[in-house]
Amino acid sequence: MQGYHDLGGAAAGPVPKEEHELQLWEKRVEALLVMLTRRKILRVDENRRGLESLGGEVYHSLNYAERRILAISNNLILKGVISVEALAAKMAEIGERKDPLP
Amino acid sequence: MNATANAATSSAPAYIAGERVLVRQVDSPGHIRTPHYIRGKTGTIERFVGFFKNPEELAYGRSGQPVRALYRVRFVQSQVWPDYAGAAGDTLDIDLYEHWLRPEASR
Numbered sequence: 143m144q145g146y147h148d149l150g151g152a153a154a155g156p157v158p159k160e161e162h163e164l165q166l167w168e169k170r171v172e173a174l175l176v177m178l179t180r181r182k183i184l185r186v187d188e189n190r191r192g193l194e195s196l197g198g199e200v201y202h203s204l205n206y207a208e209r210r211i212l213a214i215s216n217n218l219i220l221k222g223v224i225s226v227e228a229l230a231a232k233m234a235e236i237g238e239r240k241d242p243l244p
Numbered sequence: 245m246n247a248t249a250n251a252a253t254s255s256a257p258a259y260i261a262g263e264r265v266l267v268r269q270v271d272s273p274g275h276i277r278t279p280h281y282i283r284g285k286t287g288t289i290e291r292f293v294g295f296f297k298n299p300e301e302l303a304y305g306r307s308g309q310p311v312r313a314l315y316r317v318r319f320v321q322s323q324v325w326p327d328y329a330g331a332a333g334d335t336l337d338i339d340l341y342e343h344w345l346r347p348e349a350s351r
Contacts, residue, residue: 144280148276148279148280150281151281187275188302188304190275190303192298194275
């Protein structure tokens, strides 16, 4: 059983080497993860496990920051840090903003 | 993780530099740090890195105790990849936990 995230040795073709600029929200995802680990709310190992629990289809359809924030959200719900209801309400509120990001 | 602090609570590492080890060929559920492609391959202990909390346990919110010995293990690329096209002497180092290793002789 080889995990869908465990890609070492897979035929993936040449590595794209062009730089791409991170969007502000993508940097915020990393900042959030650093804050959560430093405050010992979430371990990096737990987040890796979260990424490995998204399912291959979801995992490969999302970019790096998207799959990370999804794993963080699932873990925070699992650990009781946030509720599904509160998260959904906040997402709906932000979605109604004229300029959701940043 | 503080390797020095953890070492005080653990026994001595089972392997020393230069020993030949076999990576366990195990298909296991859970959070595994040992890459799939290296399982079943044989390498050489390059160094003992330290004792660390077990990430397979930490991943599920548990303590990670008892700590596990971590080694840097060196593999010959041409023995890892059957169609390896690089130089014959190329090697690959991977950090692996002791519970994923067996003495080569046990093969």
